[in-house]
Amino acid sequence: xxxxxxxxxxxxxxxxxxxxxxxxxxxxxxxxxxxxxxxxxxxxxxxxxxxxxxxxxxxxxxxxxxxxxxxxxxxxxxxxxxxxxxxxxxxxxxxxxxxxxxxxxxxxxxxxxxxxxxxxxxxxxxxxxxxxxxxxxxxxxxxxxxxxxxxxxxxxxxxxxxxxxxxxxxxxxxxxxxxxxxxxxxxxxxxxxxxxxxxxxxxxxxxxxxxxxxxxxxxxxxxxxxxxxxxxxxxxxxxxxxxxxxxxxxxxxxxxxxxxxxxxxxxxxx
Numbered sequence: 438x439x440x441x442x443x444x445x446x447x448x449x450x451x452x453x454x455x456x457x458x459x460x461x462x463x464x465x466x467x468x469x470x471x472x473x474x475x476x477x478x479x480x481x482x483x484x485x486x487x488x489x490x491x492x493x494x495x496x497x498x499x500x501x502x503x504x505x506x507x508x509x510x511x512x513x514x515x516x517x518x519x520x521x522x523x524x525x526x527x528x529x530x531x532x533x534x535x536x537x538x539x540x541x542x543x544x545x546x547x548x549x550x551x552x553x554x555x556x557x558x559x560x561x562x563x564x565x566x567x568x569x570x571x572x573x574x575x576x577x578x579x580x581x582x583x584x585x586x587x588x589x590x591x592x593x594x595x596x597x598x599x600x601x602x603x604x605x606x607x608x609x610x611x612x613x614x615x616x617x618x619x620x621x622x623x624x625x626x627x628x629x630x631x632x633x634x635x636x637x638x639x640x641x642x643x644x645x646x647x648x649x650x651x652x653x654x655x656x657x658x659x660x661x662x663x664x665x666x667x668x669x670x671x672x673x674x675x676x677x678x679x680x681x682x683x684x685x686x687x688x689x690x691x692x693x694x695x696x697x698x699x700x701x702x703x704x705x706x707x
Contacts (some may be wrong), residue, residue, distance in 0.1 A: 440515050442544040446584040449479050449517035449546035453586065453618065453641045457658035459665050460643070462521075464672040465490055466513045467706070473514040474705050479546070481519040482510060486672030495669070496555065500526035500536060508543040517546030519586065519666075524551045524562075525570065533570055537577050547586030549620060550574060552607060553596050560596045564607055568614040575615025588643060589616030594623025601629060605636040612637045619643070622668065625650075627660060634661035646670075 440448070452458055461477055463469035464486025472480055485495035487506050503526070510518050522540055527533035540548055552567035554560055562570075571589050578585050589611025593604045601624075608619045620643040621633050634642050641663035646652065647670040657665055678695050685692040 442511070442546075443584070445511075445515075445517040445544075446546045449519070450584050450586055450617075452478060452517075453663055457654060457662055457664065459654060459667075460519060462486060462667050462669065462671055463510070464669070464675075466509060468671065468675075469510050469514050469518075471702075471705055473516050477516065479517040479519065480510070480514065481666050482507060482521045483669045483672055484521040484523055485669035489669075489672060489676065496523065500539070504539055504543055507540070507545055511544040518544075519588070520545040520548035522548045522550060524553060524555075525574075530569075530573060533573055534577060537574050541577070541581060541583060541585060545585070547588060547618070548574075549588035549590050551590045551592050552611075553592040560598060561592065564610050567607065568610040571611045571614035571616050586617045587615060588618040588620050589614070590620045590622065592622065594621060594625075594629075599623070601632060605632060608633060608637050612640050617641070618663070620645075627652075630657070630660050630662065647673075 458478060460479055460481045461472050462481045462483040463472050464483050469480055484498070484503070487503070488495045488498050491498060491502070503522070507518065507520050520540060520543070522536075525533045526536045550570055552562045554562055561567075571587070574587055578587060589608065591604045591607035591611070593600055593607070604621050604624070608621060612619055618641045619633065619637045622645040624630055624633060624644070630644055638661070642661070643664045643666055644657055644662045645666055645668050647668040654665060682693055682696075
């Protein structure tokens with residue numbers, strides 16, 4: 438049976454109560470449906486992965502394009518979708534409220550708000566401003582009576598400002614402002630991960646593993662991590678196979694050794 442939006446939202450919230458789960462990131466409907474068919478209990482969008490399907494860099498899509506993509510992802514699979522909603526596509530509070538209202542209408546079960554600005558001279562929002570934006574999102578979710586998971590993201594390590602103390606202060610502020618889950622993409626070491634988990638306990642923490650890592654899901658669970666996403670890693674892996682084969686073609690070779698049989702794909706999508 439197809440689950441309703443309400444049921445998917447309730448299921449997603451329940452996943453955060455205990456244990457540790459993988460939240461893989463599809464980049465289009467096909468990859469979402471394939472991942473869902475493999476038994477993953479929830480999926481998360483990838484702003485970068487989707488942007489590359491449009492032939493554009495990460496962060497260069499319009500709000501309308503992202504909302505349309507999320508709406509189609511929600512409709513395409515029977516598992517909850519967590520949205521990478523970047524910094525909310527808003528320059529002021531009124532626009533942020535409008536953006537979040539439109540996002541909630543897509544049926545996503547959760548979404549994250551970043552504190553990055555896109556300005557190389559001042560890459561991070563002031564903590565109080567970023568926390569206020571989290572509180573706005575919290576108020577909108579609560580006033581609508583929705584079971585939508587709100588994720589507060591501290592982008593320090595992801596944008597080249599690897600200040601752990603500032604990261605922890607940001608995450609604690611976002612937690613106090615109403616974030617359900619805290620996320621610092623780019624942290625890699627056990628020390629950094631444990632510090633984040635301890636700083637916002639007992640709230641759940643999302644860890645990004647978008648590179649070859651010796652850490653296992655069991656290791657991360659042992660550190661207190663509640664969920665693990667991979668960002669654009671699956672999309673980059675797919676692009677890697679494509680580029681390798683395309684390079685071969687440009688050199689007169691036909692190397693499709695990593696190609697999935699058409700019968701397998703047809704079976705999965707039938």
